[in-house]
Amino acid sequence: MSLVLDVRDATKVYGAGETAVHALRGVSLQVEPGDYVAIMGASGSGKSTLMNIIGCLDVPTAGEFHLDGVDVGALDDRRQAVVRNRKIGFVFQSFNLIPRMTALMNVELPLAYGGVKPAERRRRALAALDLVGLADRVGHQPNELSGGQQQRVAIARALVTSPTLLLADEPTGALDSTSTLDVLGIFDRLSAAGRTIVVITHEADVAEHAKRVVRLRDGRVIEDTRLAPVDGLPPRLKEVTA
Amino acid sequence: MSAVEIVRFAVRGLAANKMRSALTTLGILIGVAAVILLVAVGEGSSRSIQQNIQQLGANTLTVSSSTGGGGGGGGFRMARQQQDTGPRTQARPLTVDDARALADRAAAPHVSSVSPVVSANAQAASYDGASHPIQQVIGTYPSYFEASNKPVAQGTYFFNDDVLAARKVIVIGQTVAENLFGALDPVGRQITLTGVPFTVVGVLKEAGSTGGFQDADDVAIAPLTSVQQSLTGFGPLNQILVKAGSAGDVAAAQAEITSVLDQRHGVGGTVAADYQILNQATLQETVSAATSTFTVLLAAVAAISLLVGGIGITNIMLVTVTERTREIGIRKAIGAPRGAILGQFLVEATLLSLIGGLLGVAIAVAGAQFTIAGITPVVVPSSVVLALGVSVAIGLFFGSYPANRAARLRPIEALRFE
Structure with missing residues (x-):
């Protein structure tokens, strides 16, 4: 089975000479399709750098990175944009919805950049919003939605292109406990439906929902624990669906 | 996308x-x-x-005295010219005889009409209590109307007979008609121009705004002799308006006028011309x-x-x-x-x-x-x-x-x- 993610011995150095900062010191990480991985670590552990590399927003200084079998570092700017559009769905801590655009328009945006026809775009965006339980909020702008609702719109936007990988960076970091449960419930159900998810977090509660937990410290993987089999259900699915 | x-x-x-x-x-x-x-x-x-410029008349040439040589300031120049060229008394003004010479078909075949012009500015006109200073009163021949492109809207022009007999008839512009007569029909009525009675025979067609330089409708046109008798005296002409046969004849007509006037005024050699010819085309x-x-x-x-x-x-x-x-x-x-x-x-x-x-x-x-x-x-x-x-x-x-x-x-x- 081909790997969704294949990071081999990646290093990342910011700056040069004596002031150089080694954010990653040789990280290797393989993720199989259908897996649900939580990457944990304190701030400064390199988890954001790793997420930028996985999200094709940055390239490693050394080492290799293959996404869905494609060597992303070798692609030009335009092809990288296509990879971000088709293969990755981003969920950010601060939602990052575009202001003054309705929920529906925000969700349609990746499809617009992907060249999908307007009618098809609308259909898929409405389906994605329905999936996160916001079918009745499609016409609202971000500032008319609660934090939890905004994050669900962001998840719908990430899912709408049916990406190979759903990549979430501290998705619950800015949410209250009820909204956190909502969002984690969505992730668990997506995982149960077979979607590959990578969540970056520093909260143990969030990591416990994943099938596999990877801990980073000082730019290295220090622990890799499997909580549930790759083709099994996420460990806390029952709680969130109850 | x-x-x-x-x-x-x-x-x-x-x-x-x-x-x-x-x-x-x-x-x-x-x-x-x-x-x-x-x-x-x-x-x-x-x-x-x-x-x-076009309103001044198409195909027309305006001959006027050069101011430089004519006045008292020219005395010194005259003296010097005498040394150079022998007998030469003074810059000659334009006269009715000059105009007659230009009308000579043999000497100036390209000229179709010649109108001598005298003009008097700001003449007080009155009618039945109403008065109005007419900006320009022109004394000329009937051919002036055609040459200067001033058609009559009401009434008629005056005729050569009127000029010969020095009849006190006058054609007035729209502005004058409005100011003196208001809504009345001016034709046939008598106005007084600096004390002299003139009978209005026609009213000029409105020339329209002329861009603020002067009101082209604030004029009155009367026979040359009448104006000379009552307003300006029998002095020199202000100008002679010459109409060429066609637009293509203008240059030829100008050459003919030059040769006729040069001869009559003794211009030639080192003697500068004492008149000038304004050509509408060059002006334009x-x-x-x-x-x-x-x-x-x-x-x-x-x-x-x-x-x-x-x-x-x-x-x-x-x-x-x-x-x-x-x-x-x-x-x-x-x-x-x-x-x-x-x-x-x-x-x-x-x-x-x-x-x-x-x-x-x-x-x-x-x-x-x-x-x-x-x-x-x-x-x-x-x-x-x-x-x-x-x-x-x-x-x-x-x-x-x-x-x-x-x-x-x-x-x-x-x-x-x-």
């Missing part, structure tokens, strides 16, 4: 900041409107001047050259304001790009290619300038309906096309720098931007 899509994003981006977009548009609007309107004013003034060319310089100058001033408007666009687009750095980062993270971002900001800038340009054209065209500083502007189509084209080019040119900056932003840095 289609072009329509990019335009939609751009429109939404502009609509998000309506006040700022409107003000930026205003800069271009003013520039474009100024270019079109000022060129229109220049063109309007040039046309009105040319029309004035000179005036056109002067007014086109004027128009270019106006357009240049206006073009500067268009440039300033363009710089305003760059400025606002730079602010917009900085302000929306995060949004650009989000768009890039969800897969917007560089071209789409570049296109969006370029289209935003171009839309600003295009909307400004179109509104500017609308305002300029509306403004051109009014009379500006006594001039009726004439919108030049090429200036509209040029101003619009330049405004769009300005949008593209001045928008390309900020748009490039937006497109080049790296997504991680853009996302981190607060």
Whole structure:
């Protein structure tokens, strides 16, 4: 089975000479399709750098990175944009919805950049919003939605292109406990439906929902624990669906 | 990602900041409107001047005394000339005999009519209690009406008999008719011109506004002899109006007039001519050259304001790009290619300038309906096309720098931007 993610011995150095900062010191990480991985670590552990590399927003200084079998570092700017559009769905801590655009328009945006026809775009965006339980909020702008609702719109936007990988960076970091449960419930159900998810977090509660937990410290993987089999259900699915 | 899509994003981006977009548009609007309107004013003034010249009469030549040689100040020059050329008394004024000589078919075959002219300025006219100073009273022959392009609207012209008999008949202009008679029909009534009674036989057709130099309708035309008798005395003529057979004959007629008058006035060798001939065609060319310089100058001033408007666009687009750095980062993270971002900001800038340009054209065209500083502007189509084209080019040119900056932003840095 081909790997969704294949990071081999990646290093990342910011700056040069004596002031150089080694954010990653040789990280290797393989993720199989259908897996649900939580990457944990304190701030400064390199988890954001790793997420930028996985999200094709940055390239490693050394080492290799293959996404869905494609060597992303070798692609030009335009092809990288296509990879971000088709293969990755981003969920950010601060939602990052575009202001003054309705929920529906925000969700349609990746499809617009992907060249999908307007009618098809609308259909898929409405389906994605329905999936996160916001079918009745499609016409609202971000500032008319609660934090939890905004994050669900962001998840719908990430899912709408049916990406190979759903990549979430501290998705619950800015949410209250009820909204956190909502969002984690969505992730668990997506995982149960077979979607590959990578969540970056520093909260143990969030990591416990994943099938596999990877801990980073000082730019290295220090622990890799499997909580549930790759083709099994996420460990806390029952709680969130109850 | 289609072009329509990019335009939609751009429109939404502009609509998000309506006040700022409107003000930026205003800069271009003013520039474009100024270019079109000022060129229109220049063109309007040039046309009105040319029309004035044409109103003086087509194919006509005006002969008048040169002022330089005729007055007392010329004494010294006369003395010197005498040394050079022998007997020469004085610069001769134009006389009725000069006019008769010009009318000689044999000597001047290209001349079709000759009208000697005397004129008196600001003559008080009155009728039944109403009075009005007539700006110019002209004494001439009947051929003057045709040569100077002054048709009669009511009544009739006077005739050669009237000139011979020095009858006190007069043809008045519209302004005079209105001021003296109001709604009455002036034909057949008697007016008093500085105490001398004249019978009105006709009213001239309205000449219309002449661009504010003088009212072409504030005139009265009477037989030469009558005016000389009662107003000016039997002195020299002010001018002789000569009409050539056709437009092509004007140059030949001018040569003939020169040779006849040179002979009669003893001009030749080192003796300078004591008269001058004003040719409408040359006058027209000179005036056109002067007014086109004027128009270019106006357009240049206006073009500067268009440039300033363009710089305003760059400025606002730079602010917009900085302000929306995060949004650009989000768009890039969800897969917007560089071209789409570049296109969006370029289209935003171009839309600003295009909307400004179109509104500017609308305002300029509306403004051109009014009379500006006594001039009726004439919108030049090429200036509209040029101003619009330049405004769009300005949008593209001045928008390309900020748009490039937006497109080049790296997504991680853009996302981190607060």
